[in-house]
Amino acid sequence: MVFGDRHHTEALREEVSTVLAPLGLRLAPEKTQVVHIDEGFTFLGFDIRRMRKRGTSKHYVYTTPSKKAVQSIKDKVRTKTYRSTRYQDLGELLADLNRSLAGWANYFRHGVSKASFRAVDSFTWNRSMRWIRAKYRGRTGLSMKELRRRFCDKGWRFAHNGVVFTGAASVTVTRYRYRGRNIPTPWIPKPAVAPTSN
Secondary structure, three states: OOOOOHHHHHHHHHHHHHHHHHHOOOOOOOOOOOOOOOOOEEEOOEEEEEEEOOOOOOEEEEEEEOHHHHHHHHHHHHHHOOHHHOOOOHHHHHHHHHHHHHHHHHHHOOOOOHHHHHHHHHHHHHHHHHHHHHHOOOOOOOOHHHHHHHHEOOOOOEEEOOEEOOOHHHOOOOOOOOOHHHOOOOOOOOOOOOOOOO
């Protein structure tokens, strides 16, 4: 990230390419873009973008789980709650979902992630609810009232054989502390060597 204009970024990109070349590395052109922070970009599963804080005139850089990352965990949940998995015990399913969601959420806990965590949990709850109703419907079907009585402990939280659904929102979001220019850098510029004359 550069505090400057586009030409400063272009120059820095050339400098980075020069540093990487002796290491046998290169910047992939299709993955290396020059964008303004207000447009935003995706890096390692995070969308990073400067936006105005709601209700104020101040702008901040927000780091949120990308749409692709959220869709990825939803796809994993969908696979785990597919009809072919109904042979499992409900406790096994809940434990499996808890592990997957906690692992995903731990990766994204340093961003602005609470809303994403809640959305993923809501999606997972709905998938689990359909899975339970299909597995335990019996002859008369499983009503929502019966579902709550048999498979929930507090409110609508699923629980079975001592296993409770905790979801992604159980992971505490801890934002990184802004340290500005105090972050040390391993790249110490070498002083220019003056030419010697004989």
